[in-house]
Amino acid sequence: MEAYLAAIGIIAAVYVLLTLGLTLQYGLTGLVNFGHVGFFALGAYASALLAMQGVPLPVSFAAAAAVAAIAAWPLGLVALRLREDYFAVVTLGFGETVRLAITSERWLTNGVQGIPGIPRLFGGVGIEAALATLAAIALACAVAALMLRRIARSPFGRVIEAIRDNEEALKALGKDPARFKLQVMMLGSALAGLAGAFYAHYIAYLSPDQFVPLVTFYAWMAMIMGGVGRVSGAVVGAALLMLFLEGTRFLRDLLPGLVSEVEMASLRLGAVGLALVLFTLFRPQGLMGDYTRR
Amino acid sequence: MITQRRTLLATGAALLATPRVVRAQAETFRIGALNPVTGAGSPYGSGMQRAILAAVEAINAAGGANGRRIEVFSEDTQTSPQAAVLAAKKLIEVNRVRAILGTWSSGVSLAVIPLTNDADILLMHTSGAPALSTPPANAKNLGYRFQATNDRFGRAFAEIAVREGFRRPATMAFNNASGIGNTEGFRRAWAAKGNRNGEHVVYEPNQPSYRAELLRVMNTRPDVIVMGSFLPDTTIILREWFQMGVPMKWIIPGWAANPQLVQALGPAVTEGIISVDSVSNEGSPAFAAYDAAYRRATNRPGLDNVYAAMTWDMAHTLALAIEQAKSFETAAINAAIRQVANPPGEAVPGFAEGKAAIAAGRKVNYEGASSVLDFDEFGDVTPDFGVFFIERGQINRRYVVKI
Numbered sequence: 001m002e003a004y005l006a007a008i009g010i011i012a013a014v015y016v017l018l019t020l021g022l023t024l025q026y027g028l029t030g031l032v033n034f035g036h037v038g039f040f041a042l043g044a045y046a047s048a049l050l051a052m053q054g055v056p057l058p059v060s061f062a063a064a065a066a067v068a069a070i071a072a073w074p075l076g077l078v079a080l081r082l083r084e085d086y087f088a089v090v091t092l093g094f095g096e097t098v099r100l101a102i103t104s105e106r107w108l109t110n111g112v113q114g115i116p117g118i119p120r121l122f123g124g125v126g127i128e129a130a131l132a133t134l135a136a137i138a139l140a141c142a143v144a145a146l147m148l149r150r151i152a153r154s155p156f157g158r159v160i161e162a163i164r165d166n167e168e169a170l171k172a173l174g175k176d177p178a179r180f181k182l183q184v185m186m187l188g189s190a191l192a193g194l195a196g197a198f199y200a201h202y203i204a205y206l207s208p209d210q211f212v213p214l215v216t217f218y219a220w221m222a223m224i225m226g227g228v229g230r231v232s233g234a235v236v237g238a239a240l241l242m243l244f245l246e247g248t249r250f251l252r253d254l255l256p257g258l259v260s261e262v263e264m265a266s267l268r269l270g271a272v273g274l275a276l277v278l279f280t281l282f283r284p285q286g287l288m289g290d291y292t293r294r
Numbered sequence: 295m296i297t298q299r300r301t302l303l304a305t306g307a308a309l310l311a312t313p314r315v316v317r318a319q320a321e322t323f324r325i326g327a328l329n330p331v332t333g334a335g336s337p338y339g340s341g342m343q344r345a346i347l348a349a350v351e352a353i354n355a356a357g358g359a360n361g362r363r364i365e366v367f368s369e370d371t372q373t374s375p376q377a378a379v380l381a382a383k384k385l386i387e388v389n390r391v392r393a394i395l396g397t398w399s400s401g402v403s404l405a406v407i408p409l410t411n412d413a414d415i416l417l418m419h420t421s422g423a424p425a426l427s428t429p430p431a432n433a434k435n436l437g438y439r440f441q442a443t444n445d446r447f448g449r450a451f452a453e454i455a456v457r458e459g460f461r462r463p464a465t466m467a468f469n470n471a472s473g474i475g476n477t478e479g480f481r482r483a484w485a486a487k488g489n490r491n492g493e494h495v496v497y498e499p500n501q502p503s504y505r506a507e508l509l510r511v512m513n514t515r516p517d518v519i520v521m522g523s524f525l526p527d528t529t530i531i532l533r534e535w536f537q538m539g540v541p542m543k544w545i546i547p548g549w550a551a552n553p554q555l556v557q558a559l560g561p562a563v564t565e566g567i568i569s570v571d572s573v574s575n576e577g578s579p580a581f582a583a584y585d586a587a588y589r590r591a592t593n594r595p596g597l598d599n600v601y602a603a604m605t606w607d608m609a610h611t612l613a614l615a616i617e618q619a620k621s622f623e624t625a626a627i628n629a630a631i632r633q634v635a636n637p638p639g640e641a642v643p644g645f646a647e648g649k650a651a652i653a654a655g656r657k658v659n660y661e662g663a664s665s666v667l668d669f670d671e672f673g674d675v676t677p678d679f680g681v682f683f684i685e686r687g688q689i690n691r692r693y694v695v696k697i
Contacts, residue, residue: 004387007380100498103469112470113423116404117430126412203379205405209470210375245377249369249384265332265370 006130010202012242013137014195018219019226019234020144021191027229028152029184030164032084035075035091036192036219038098039068041211043193044200045102045109048118051201057121061197068193069186071098076185080178095213103208114207121201137198141235144191148231160184221272225279227286236288244272322365323358323622325350325612326385326394328406329605333373335398338601341592342396342420343368345602348587349609349645356646359616364609367391373398375405382406386413392622393612396605397421400471407431414624418608420601422447423471427672436628438611438673440604440664442572444472444522448479449697450570450679451520451545455480456487457695458568460543464492464516466507466531468499468523476522476547492516497527504531508538518543523550529558536563545570548600548682553689561687569689573680574603574664579643580610584663600664607662611635614648614660635660636668 018036025031043064050060075094079087102109109115122132151157162170163177170177200206218241226237248268279286327346330339350364358364367389371378378397385391386409393416397403400423407426410417417437422444425431442450455463463484465477474496481491493514497507508531511519519542521528528550535542536559544551548571556564574597575581584606585596596603611631616622619630633639634648639659642648648658660667665677679695 001388004383007383007387011376011380103498112474113425114401114404114471116425117408120408203375203405204408205375205401207375207401207404207471209401246380246384249381253367253389265372 003127003130006127006134008242008246009134010130010137010198012238013134013141014199014202015219015222015238015241016141016235017137017144017191017195017198018215019222019238020141020148020231021188021195022219022223023229023231023234024148024151024191025184025188027223027233028157028164029160029181030084031079031181031185032088033091033185033188034088034213034216035093035095035098037211037213037215038091038095039071039189039192040196040199040215041095041098041102041208042071043068043196044206044211045115045196046193047197048115048200048206049108051119052115052117057119057201061194064197064200065190065193068196069190072186072189073182076182079181079185092213095211095216099208099211102211109206109208112208114205116205118200118204118206120204121198133198133202140194140198144194145231145235152231156180221276223286225275225286227289230286230288233286233288237286240275240287241272244268244275321362323360323362323616324365324367324389324391325609326382326389326391327366327368327396327605328371328378328381328385328394329368329396330373330398330402331370333371335371335373338398338599339370339373341588341594341599341602342398342605344591345584345588345599345606346395346609348591349584349606350613352583352587353609353613353645356649359613359645360620360622362616362622364613371397371399371402373402375401378402379405379409382409386410386415391415392624393418393627395608395612396601398601400426403437404431407437411436416612416624416628418612420604422475424475427674432673435673436624438608438631438669440607440662440667440675441601442677442679443479443674444475445479445482446676446697447476447547447570447572447679448481449483450695451476451480452483452487453695453697454545454568454570454679454681455484455518455520458518458543460518461489462492462514462516463518463520463545464511464514465494465520466511466523467494467496467521468527469496470499473522473524477520480520480522499524499527501527502530503534505534507531508534512538512540512542516542518545520544521546521550523547525550525552525554529555532559532563532567544568547571548680551682551684551689556684556687556689561684564684565686567684569682569684570679570695571682572600572665572677573691573694574600575662575666578661578663580607580661581663583644596663603662603664607660607664607667610645610648610662611660611667613645614642614652614658617645617649617652618658632669634658635662 025033046067047060047064122129222237222241225240227233252264327343329342354363369381395418397419400421403419403421411434420441467473467477493511495507545568548569551569588596614634615627615630618634619626637659639657640651641661642658651658680691682689682691
């Protein structure tokens with residue numbers, strides 16, 4: 001039981017990191033990034049490939065964040081020129097492009113056959129390794145969350161929130177939104193890359209079909225349920241998402257014979273969809289959202 | 295407020311705990327049915343799960359394996375490695391299963407097998423990827439594959455191409471592990487026979503048209519096109535080929551060239567297509583038993599779902615191995631699997647017969663519903679391949695190829 005809870009915890013924490021990246025990009029700055037999974041994939045493959053070459057894991061994790069951040073740089077440049085809906089389309093295309101590139105570059109990524117046998121954190125076997133992994137990723141989440149909170153309260157944070165709320169007014173005050181957007185894009189993507197590294201070394205097998213747009217939208221769901229623009233919302237939202245996805249497994253064990261696995265699968269998706277609808281209807285600001293505003 | 299929350303938590307915990315207490319009446323041998331109920335594998339997944347349940351019902355009716363009833367815990371992989379890993383964790387850690395049966399896609403099996411290896415339990419799957427045979431994936435030799443590898447499919451295609459007298463084959467592959475595995479297996483086997491390979495095109499899934507890819511292949515004037523494809527893309531490719539009006543022969547895997555394809559395209563387009571599939575062990579008594587059980591469970595003929603025949607065999611092989619090993623330890627069961635599945639020995643079609651033979655001290659050889667089920671040193675089976683020709687809308691088997 002402990003190892004299963006640890007597994008859920010680790011996957012939930014991966015989504016927390018992803019959601020924190022989105023919170024910075026969309027929640028605080030208003031950049032609609034639908035290509036988050038692309039940076040997640042870049043981080044995962046970067047860290048896995050380096051580790052397979054014998055690079056120590058701390059270095060490969062750092063490299064994962066760096067690769068994702070650098071990949072965000074050209075996209076950030078594009079962001080300066082596009083309005084938000086067009087930017088959303090470009091990022092969606094970016095995520096798909098990354099997946100297709102991974103599929104095609106077989107010399108590097110082994111294409112659709114995927115990479116098995118990626119070294120796992122802390123030896124990978126047994127409950128101790130699982131708990132140590134959970135502790136490590138929880139620490140990463142905590143550091144990222146604190147960093148984000150500091151950013152949100154800093155002068156930098158006030159500028160990016162101003163970009164979200166009224167970019168023209170900000171320009172009129174003599175600030176240059178471009179530089180800030182670029183930094184936000186790279187920082188958020190670095191978080192996604194780090195999430196990818198944890199994911200790769202936990203699952204221990206990577207293939208392109210794990211990096212579908214659904215991952216991006218899970219992170220969006222978590223952010224919307226938790227509360228857009230709230231750091232605590234990212235954590236609560238990701239936990240809630242896992243509760244929906246995994247909790248339904250136990251629901252079926254409690255009601256044996258009542259629903260088949262086929263029906264349960266549909267019910268699970270239905271429950272998530274219903275939750276999203278109810279949230280937009282009754283709590284558009286999310287669980288941890290600010291009551292006083294909007 | 296706080297007390298309310300505590301009460302709620304306690305109630306929840308109690309609810310979670312109850313079924314385990316109820317279930318603990320008699321010791322059972324727990325297995326996990328981890329199948330692709332939703333996602334890309336959904337046409338097969340629920341049938342696979344029902345075949346496991348039906349097989350276990352038959353085994354328990356015969357008194358269980360080594361005196362214990364088998365208990366099944368079902369989960370859905372969603373045909374996604376990430377969901378499958380969490381489902382497998384749950385089966386292993388919470389339900390404490392001693393074997394996992396019926397993972398379908400290679401991506402899922404490759405993600406789950408490190409977990410079953412760590413937990414020291416068996417994984418029986420129907421995936422095609424060659425990587426599942428060897429370390430690191432199958433480092434502990436606890437993985438068993440009930441389906442032919444994609445590479446073996448490719449070898450069968452090459453045998454057929456030789457037999458049909460083709461000289462200049464080209465290949466087209468759907469860009470995933472299975473599609474590429476088929477065509478590369480073919481190209482390797484074809485080259486090994488001293489022949490030259492033609493054009494090789496890999497195409498991306500979900501396109502509305504494959505005309506560009508098709509033209510690239512047709513321009514090299516092959517005399518046959520060997521496909522590593524699936525139903526939706528094959529339908530579009532064949533329709534576009536037919537509109538071009540150039541005669542061509544096709545060798546297509548059976549999961550793509552099936553009755554639905556004929557139904558979608560009509561007899562004129564599909565005339566003369568060669569469809570290749572691993573043949574279920576159709577004439578066998580095991581297949582008859584499986585077919586009857588599958589019809590009862592799903593109202594469909596057993597031939598509809600080759601993977602369900604495989605999961606049926608998984609449950610039977612496992613139960614017979616437990617019976618043979620007279621033990622519930624993984625190492626002993628693992629050692630007994632080849633004893634009960636491979637020759638020599640008395641051919642048995644089901645668990646009850648096998649149990650009786652083992653009790654009488656005879657060596658048994660389970661001849662399965664999906665194939666004769668003889669495992670090599672990698673835990674792979676080599677089924678026979680049926681060669682079917684589509685003639686006037688009918689899919690007729692001409693001959694069987696052994697590799």
